[in-house]
Amino acid sequence: MTTREAILEKLGFPLDRLPKPAALYETVVLTGDLAFVSGCLPIDGPDGALLRGKLGKDLTVEEGQKAAALAAANVLRALARKLGSLDAVVRIVKLGGYVSSAEGFTDQHLVVNGASELMVEVLGEAGRHSRAAVGVFELPLGAAVEVEAIAEVRRP
């Protein structure tokens, strides 16, 4: 296990608990030096419970941040599985954070910080990324957040 992987596990996200895709898609696709990671939901493991609900109604900002961190952990778990090691991640280039939002909830940027912080904690400077955070009306299966990513990688 690499240092990065050990940090991820120490933060409460065992590497081997990547959930299965919810539908007909690949979790990671490689092209050139880039890895495109599908929108990941806040589920802990193949048999895990999904974190559901809308921010501003069912969940606090802090609960939303925890959901965003779990979705981001699934991004990292997916990259580790595809590349063989998190050390093959050169840089997280972009995160897209979709936050299920009730009327009047405008702290999407704080919620998605939960994902951004995890990236920097685990990857250091390589975890610093560009980002878009928006508030959507509904997400698949009632998820609280969805996080997608583009990473620069060394191909296996």
Next chain:
Amino acid sequence: MTTREAILEKLGFPLDRLPKPAALYETVVLTGDLAFVSGCLPIDGPDGALLRGKLGKDLTVEEGQKAAALAAANVLRALARKLGSLDAVVRIVKLGGYVSSAEGFTDQHLVVNGASELMVEVLGEAGRHSRAAVGVFELPLGAAVEVEAIAEVRRP
């Protein structure tokens, strides 16, 4: 006509029925080995009617899947026009599926499967992609779905 194009036509999507852009943008932009395809709406041809409405209120999941397949067909039509042939598509790297959603509708992943299935039917393994599917509040012109894509291509 290539085998891929023949499959697309046989599925009910004649190659030459690409709608015009709804506003001030290019349908496809190439950079390096990547093609970025604009968000495509479910319209069949330059004079076609737009499939409108919200999932969970105006449309069933099956109707949404058909709309998603039509939007995805427009992605393929656009790539064929830009590249001269669908054989120049090396791989669909990423699909973004935006689903116009009524309160409580959480089957966006099933709706966007309509787009994903078409990609695999037409392109085979090259059609397998990463994906994000989200539920938005409104789409341009009242569209039911919007599908954008990134593809790895051989440039003309």
Next chain:
Amino acid sequence: MTTREAILEKLGFPLDRLPKPAALYETVVLTGDLAFVSGCLPIDGPDGALLRGKLGKDLTVEEGQKAAALAAANVLRALARKLGSLDAVVRIVKLGGYVSSAEGFTDQHLVVNGASELMVEVLGEAGRHSRAAVGVFELPLGAAVEVEAIAEVRRP
């Protein structure tokens, strides 16, 4: 100052009024020949007021277009700062436009034209891009629009 930068300033967007990131992210990340620009909000300068509200309720299409142009100006300001000059932009490859929308508002494509037009006015042919425009329920801090971008660039 380059010709492109002079045009941007003449249109009312001084180069040096880039707002600070609203949260934990980088405004621009470079990978290969691509620059990924974070979702930019319609704020004019580090001390500027944010353009807030929902299209179809609080703002007219024309006001939304002005907000989209300001967000797009921030995309260009960010690229100029990162690259040293707007002349290092080879091409705007993709714009993503998120429009805060009230029920029944379906002119997102017209609103995002405000961003698209600015790109072409400042960059000419290099400003012509692919695009997705969607209507979201809420945006960070109550922003009216958010605009993200991918550009092909010459690295400094």
